[in-house]
Amino acid sequence: MSRVCELTGKTIQVGHRVSHSNIKSKHRFLPNLQKKRLWSESLKRFVSLRISTSAMRTIDKVGLDRFAKKIGLKLR
Secondary structure (H helix, E strand, C coil), X not given: CCCCCCCXXXXXXXXXXXXXXXXXXXXXXXXXXXXXXXXXXXXXXXEEEEEXXXXXXXXXXXXXXXXXXXXXXXXX
């Protein structure tokens, strides 16, 4: 299972850990993904998605159907 948010497309970012002596070592920043069942008004059923917590917050504010329409995603 890949570490990508199914709604926003957030994925792994790569950067450096920097020590006190300024030595840099590679580091991967993983998105905070959660498996979540969300109710879709248009489909009249639950949809299981693996989404980031920031996407969850947006869905709480605007709703799943409106958020999916905004990003151009068809729920099925």
